[in-house]
Amino acid sequence: MADEDWEAEINPHMSSYVPIFEKDRYSSGENADNFNRAPASSSEMDDGPSRRDHFMKSGFASGRNFGNRDAGESNKQDNTSTMGGFGVGKSFGNRGFSNSKFEDGDSSGFWREFSNDCEDNPTRNRGFSKRGGYRDGNNSEASGPSRRGFGLGSPNNDLDPDECMQRTGGLFGYRRSALRLSGYGDTSQSRSGSGSERGGYKGLNEEVITGSGKSNEKAEGGESSDTQGPKVTYIPPPPPEDEDSIFAHYQTGINFDKYDTILVEVSGHDAPPAILTFEEADLCQTLNNNIAKAGYTKLTPVQKYSIPIILAGRDLMACAQTGSGKTAAFLLPILAHMMRDGITASRFKELQEPECIIVAPTRELVNQIYLEARKFSFGTCVRAVVIYGGTQLGHSIRQIVQGCNILCATPGRLMDIIGKEKIGLKQIKYLVLDEADRMLDMGFGPEMKKLISCPGMPSKEQRQTLMFSATFPEEIQRLAAEFLKSNYLFVAVGQVGGACRDVQQTVLQVGQFSKREKLVEILRNIGDERTMVFVETKKKADFIATFLCQEKISTTSIHGDREQREREQALGDFRCGKCPVLVATSVAARGLDIENVQHVINFDLPSTIDEYVHRIGRTGRCGNTGRAISFFDLESDNQLAQPLVKVLTDAQQDVPAWLEEIAFSTYIPGFSGSTRGSVFASVDTRKGKSTLNTAGFSSSQAPNPVDDESWD
Numbered sequence: 001m002a003d004e005d006w007e008a009e010i011n012p013h014m015s016s017y018v019p020i021f022e023k024d025r026y027s028s029g030e031n032a033d034n035f036n037r038a039p040a041s042s043s044e045m046d047d048g049p050s051r052r053d054h055f056m057k058s059g060f061a062s063g064r065n066f067g068n069r070d071a072g073e074s075n076k077q078d079n080t081s082t083m084g085g086f087g088v089g090k091s092f093g094n095r096g097f098s099n100s101k102f103e104d105g106d107s108s109g110f111w112r113e114f115s116n117d118c119e120d121n122p123t124r125n126r127g128f129s130k131r132g133g134y135r136d137g138n139n140s141e142a143s144g145p146s147r148r149g150f151g152l153g154s155p156n157n158d159l160d161p162d163e164c165m166q167r168t169g170g171l172f173g174y175r176r177s178a179l180r181l182s183g184y185g186d187t188s189q190s191r192s193g194s195g196s197e198r199g200g201y202k203g204l205n206e207e208v209i210t211g212s213g214k215s216n217e218k219a220e221g222g223e224s225s226d227t228q229g230p231k232v233t234y235i236p237p238p239p240p241e242d243e244d245s246i247f248a249h250y251q252t253g254i255n256f257d258k259y260d261t262i263l264v265e266v267s268g269h270d271a272p273p274a275i276l277t278f279e280e281a282d283l284c285q286t287l288n289n290n291i292a293k294a295g296y297t298k299l300t301p302v303q304k305y306s307i308p309i310i311l312a313g314r315d316l317m318a319c320a321q322t323g324s325g326k327t328a329a330f331l332l333p334i335l336a337h338m339m340r341d342g343i344t345a346s347r348f349k350e351l352q353e354p355e356c357i358i359v360a361p362t363r364e365l366v367n368q369i370y371l372e373a374r375k376f377s378f379g380t381c382v383r384a385v386v387i388y389g390g391t392q393l394g395h396s397i398r399q400i401v402q403g404c405n406i407l408c409a410t411p412g413r414l415m416d417i418i419g420k421e422k423i424g425l426k427q428i429k430y431l432v433l434d435e436a437d438r439m440l441d442m443g444f445g446p447e448m449k450k451l452i453s454c455p456g457m458p459s460k461e462q463r464q465t466l467m468f469s470a471t472f473p474e475e476i477q478r479l480a481a482e483f484l485k486s487n488y489l490f491v492a493v494g495q496v497g498g499a500c501r502d503v504q505q506t507v508l509q510v511g512q513f514s515k516r517e518k519l520v521e522i523l524r525n526i527g528d529e530r531t532m533v534f535v536e537t538k539k540k541a542d543f544i545a546t547f548l549c550q551e552k553i554s555t556t557s558i559h560g561d562r563e564q565r566e567r568e569q570a571l572g573d574f575r576c577g578k579c580p581v582l583v584a585t586s587v588a589a590r591g592l593d594i595e596n597v598q599h600v601i602n603f604d605l606p607s608t609i610d611e612y613v614h615r616i617g618r619t620g621r622c623g624n625t626g627r628a629i630s631f632f633d634l635e636s637d638n639q640l641a642q643p644l645v646k647v648l649t650d651a652q653q654d655v656p657a658w659l660e661e662i663a664f665s666t667y668i669p670g671f672s673g674s675t676r677g678s679v680f681a682s683v684d685t686r687k688g689k690s691t692l693n694t695a696g697f698s699s700s701q702a703p704n705p706v707d708d709e710s711w712d
């Protein structure tokens with residue numbers, strides 16, 4: 001779809017779906033007040049001063065260009081290194097397996113820009129981005145101080161134009177392939193090894209580089225280039241089959257029980273009551289066994305409320321803090337239905353007709369969801385399959401034709417496979433959008449619209465549509481209505497878009513040129529505890545990873561310019577502790593559930609507060625505590641001050657006086673009077689009056705969502 005098409009399609013849509021924004025969500029905090037505040041988490045980190053002493057083998061071929069600038073703009077360094085082979089974290093087989101595919105980015109809605117590392121994203125960067133197009137790889141970092149306009153498109157970050165662009169078919173004349181061969185971020189990757197892939201695709205599945213270096217992708221679903229030119233050949237290793245690996249899990253943390261004190265709000269009509277125990281869900285014995293083997297003894301709040309809603313056949317939009325068990329909240333009831341309905345066992349067929357499709361924005365996340373689906377369906381005849389970009393298309397097809405009840409997919413690969421008529425949609429009963437705000441934003445929204453318009457896809461009245469995320473900007477909620485039945489229920493656990501309170505957040509004022517030094521100081525104090533360092537661009541990810549290796553801090557990196565094999569290896573090395581530091585772009589911000597990530601460092605703050613919330617949510621999961629440190633650069637981050645103060649305050653964190661001052665002296669267009677860039681969707685946008693009740697539901701007398709006029 002061309003830019004113009006997108007605008008034509010979306011603008012009218014928005015005018016009917018996006019009512020005038022009525023409140024200053026920041027200052028009023030009116031919705032926020034409806035929720036209780038759990039005590040701020042206090043993570044006692046072991047800051048032992050152990051020095052990291054693994055030196056990465058590969059990666060920094062030369063130390064040049066480590067001059068003054070952190071940005072690495074002019075740096076052609078290579079990268080990062082991963083040592084060792086692909087590893088599944090010990091005793092953690094199933095999770096670790098995933099690759100890392102995420103990306104994601106901002107979520108503040110249509111005015112936001114996409115940025116970051118989206119993968120498999122056909123339309124990113126199109127449309128009304130303020131960015132005005134696309135910069136070419138070497139400039140991608142030129143973000144500078146103006147990059148962040150809160151609420152207006154994000155600046156782009158990274159960003160990772162390529163991930164975003166890969167499928168766009170060169171709308172802006174960008175060809176990542178060119179970059180790849182000679183450009184920056186490439187070097188490292190290509191050196192690291194996978195010779196066979198060189199000359200193959202880069203990053204996304206959708207781009208195939210011919211021998212002449214010309215990109216040969218299709219505007220959509222470039223992987224259909226299966227029939228032309230060099231192919232993506234990577235076949236991910238199969239996940240471990242032994243039961244111990246399948247059910248490997250980490251322990252819930254000391255704050256797990258505090259989840260019970262978080263207020264939950266359910267809005268919409270006739271919500272079924274919450275359940276308090278797994279037994280009340282009345283799932284079948286096999287599922288109960290699998291739940292027990294997974295180490296789940298107690299429901300998290302989002303599970304207490306979502307499971308009965310899904311079991312009752314209702315559509316659902318659920319928003320709950322990072323790391324609080326949203327995946328099981330949708331998988332368990334879907335599986336329960338399938339078992340109840342007596343699903344027919346999958347068997348070999350050229351055209352498979354799954355009952356459930358789960359989409360997520362990144363490869364690694366979709367793989368992680370698949371591993372969870374495989375775990376909970378263990379011992380049943382339900383067969384889950386995962387397909388994602390950056391891997392051989394034939395491999396995806398082979399997985400599918402063997403039988404497929406639950407298909408976990410990234411959007412790009414999904415549409416490719418549908419186009420190849422390997423997947424029929426007629427039997428779809430459940431459509432799940434994980435990280436739904438991301439899936440509906442400008443990057444993936446068009447693809448999702450295409451999906452629901454595909455021939456055979458049951459209408460929303462005939463299927464059950466489920467959306468989950470930790471953030472849900474209001475404008476995205478409104479767009480979501482197109483996918484959901486009008487009587488959908490909205491579950492908000494705690495403050496929508498709020499940060500997990502088990503993460504101790506610290507914001508430090510650090511100028512661009514002091515960041516590296518500060519980073520090294522912090523990492524040396526941290527010792528070998530697992531740490532994710534987020535940066536804004538792929539180039540910078542390589543640069544910082546290389547720099548840290550030079551400093552003898554074992555580091556690897558993940559971003560959209562790395563080949564899939566390398567991404568998986570990087571994630572594996574990080575999971576198993578071989579490389580305790582993972583430098584990442586926002587491709588790793590959402591959904592990744594990695595054991596024992598104790599620290600997140602925002603070397604660069606992201607352009608939107610939603611992205612911040614997701615990033616810091618990589619630590620402090622499932623009741624464990626974690627710590628997030630963010631470098632705030634006065635030259636470029638002021639636009640984030642207001643929302644950051646709000647997030648810190650809501651999570652009962654200390655707010656530095658200097659940050660508060662900036663927040664109150666910085667004018668942010670749209671922050672108080674429009675939805676632009678709004679990230680504090682406090683509640684269900686349909687919400688009328690609602691009453692909160694810790695013991696059960698609060699029901700809101702929500703007007704029919706189809707009736708725009710009656711919305712608040």
Ligand SMILES: Nc1ncnc2c1ncn2[C@@H]1O[C@H](COP(=O)(O)OP(=O)(O)OP(=O)(O)O)[C@@H](O)[C@H]1O
Nearest residue numbers: 296298299300322323324325326327470591593622
């Ligand atoms: N009831 C439970 N008991 C014990 N562990 C659980 C329970 N529910 C989920 N978990 C575990 O908690 C971790 C986080 O769950 P999950 O990844 O589903 O979180 P999430 O809410 O989707 O997070 P994010 O917003 O970052 O995507 C996983 O390791 C999962 O297995």
